[in-house]
Amino acid sequence: MIVTLVILLLSVIFFVNGKVRSDIVALCALIALLLFQILTPDEALAGFSNNVVIMMIGLFVVGGAIFQTGLAKMISSKLMKLAGNSETKLFLLVMVVTSAIGAFVSNTGTVALLLPIVVSMAMSMKMNPSRLLMPLAFASSMGGMMTLIGTPPNLVANNALVQGGYEPLTFFSFTPVGIVCVTVGIVVLMPLTKWFLSKPGTLSGKSASAGKSLKTLVKEYGISSTLHRLQVTDKSLLRGKMIVELDARSKYGINILEVRRMEHSQNKLLKNVIQLAAESDTVLNNEDILFVTGNLESVSSFAEAYGLNYISEEKGKKLSLDFYDIGVAEIVLMPSSTLINKKIKEAELRTRFNVNVLGICRKNKYILQGLADETINSGDLLLVQGTWDNIAALEKETNEWIVVGRPLEEAAKVTLDYKAPLAAGIMVLMIAAMMFDFIPVAPVTAVMIAALLMVLTGCFRNVEAAYKTINWESIVLIAAMMPMSTALEKTGVSALISSTLVSGLGEYGPIALMAGIYLTTSLMTMFISNTATAVLLAPIAMSSAVAIGVSPVPFLIAVAVAASMCFASPFSTPPNALVMPAGQYTFMDYVKVGLPLQIIMAIVMIFVLPLLFPF
Secondary structure, three states, X not given: OHHHHHHHHHHHHHHXXXXXXXXXXXXXXXXXXXXXXXXXXXXXXXXXXXXXXXXXXXHHHHHHHHHHXXXXXXXXXXXXHHHOOOHHHHHHHHHHHHHHHHOOXXXXXXXXXXXXXXXXXXXXXXXXXXXXXXXXXXXXXXXXXXXXXXXXXXXXXXXXXXXXXXXOOOOOOOHHHHHXXXXXXXXXXXXXXXXXXXXXXXXXXXXXXXXXXXXHHHHHHOOHHHEEEEEOOOOOOOOOXXXXXXXXXXXXXXXXXXXXXXXXXXXXXOEEEEEEEOOOOOEOOOOOEEEEEOOHHHHHHHXXXXXXXXXXXXXXXXXXXXXXXXXXXXXXXXXXXXXXXXXXXXHOHHHHHOOEEEXXXXXXXXXXXXXXXXXXXXXXXXXXXXXXXXHHHXXXXXXXXXXXXXXXXXXXXXXXXXXXXXXXXXXXXHHHHHHOOOOOOOHHHHHHHHHHHHHHOXXXXXXXXXXXXXXXXXXXXXXXXXXXXXXXXXOOHHHHHHHHHHHHHHHHOHHHHHHHHHHHHHHHHOOOOHHHHHHHHHHHHHHHHHHOOOOXXXXXXXXXXXXXXXXXXXXXXXXXXXXXXXXXXXXXXXXHHHHHHXXXXXXHHHHHHHHHOOO
16 A cells, blocks of 8 residues: 555656656556555556547547638637627637637647637637736637547546446546636626726737737747848859758858848839748859857857958948738647757758747747757747748647747638538547437447547548657556556555545535535646546545445546646646746746635535535
């Protein structure tokens, strides 16, 4: 028992610390349980074949297809237009639409999809987007309570019931709970966001990157301070060479941003200045002007080596970038991005997307020098530059990042792919198979069939794109943590905790006991992932209910709700963390808005759950 508790305690410490990936922590805990012979190999690996884990993999694929075909974006964008010019209507629509989409697909994907649309709508209404982005994240979690597949804790609770020999929950068993959650969320968040998140003037401009203008972005990152102009002459060694041949970044530590070229009209009297992105195959001509960033010494060395003229700044005028054909954008990395822990040069953004990385914003500090060898961390914001077409192409990589620095016109564009109706049909059939008992298909089978059909019918560009939609860190975390509940049961820890709860609160009735379990779950979720918390507390809730002779259903649903309704920390759920940089929130913003909501939600649920699911 002591060894199991030590392993569990160390896991929690590492989860809270956050320096080691959560899936690695879970795997280390699993191996420790094997090494100390607390679990057999079969017991330790059982999580990887569990129905919940397999179903989650399928749901990631189905959700990814809905995003990639443009179906969810089209529906949500149409609904958002119903807001007109009313801030209240827009707030209500954000809550309702987000929770509706979050009922069927992952909450992280829902936020990733709606974030640029919500920012665009808010800015067009001259409303501060920060008032909507935190509710957007919270509503995605509330929407997950609408259906059995809405969020992993729901599946964990259902799995515990099935393993305990009880009837499984239906697809819409959670729907009354979800409706209550969304209602409470709307009532509480409407005044709280107005009081604490409406910061006038903090978000304004013509960019969707937290409302900053393009010029403001460049100024904020300090690009102008390292910006220089070099001109190609008739004696320059660069004439006729492609930019890729220069290898300016690795040899000189400078970054070529763009090329300005003078083009003569047919009458040779008028000149036209055009912007060219510094793509690898761009060929340099005489009189081209290169805009480069780097320290003065490196730029001078580069200019001297290739025979370039250095163009000094005009007196009293600071050199700056223009945005005619070429723009800049901030991108927020997704928690599952493959770029994390890679160096900038290994990310190959210029090769793959023809965009340059101009800077990194990390914990409100800006990194501009030595970018090629800088390692990308989770939570980083990258400032990228390229043609608007190339920046728009970045938006397709929804599993890697969210583009939040595009013009609002770009953010508001909605594309409907010809595969969207097909994706909609498959999703409807999947939901029908899970809803109606007369269809002899198990829920996990329905999800697997739907995921396979999404791939076979071409709702993804290729199979690799389907695999990219799966958040493997979450899958491994859940599969590796599930055996922990087995270890807790085998060593008597679950029985000890449940008996402590029963002896301490059982005499006051099932409501008091359920309240204790709810609050314990809610507290733990502030420090470790909601799914891991649900996996650990579900067997305790089950045994506690059995010990006092009441139905375990309200207890297990209490665990699922408490695990999902955690709002007081930006790190408790991926959506909370996702909107933090875009909304320019501080940790205290989550405490001011999220903590009251979490407390009120707990009070309401403790009294509502026994009414919906009698003991």
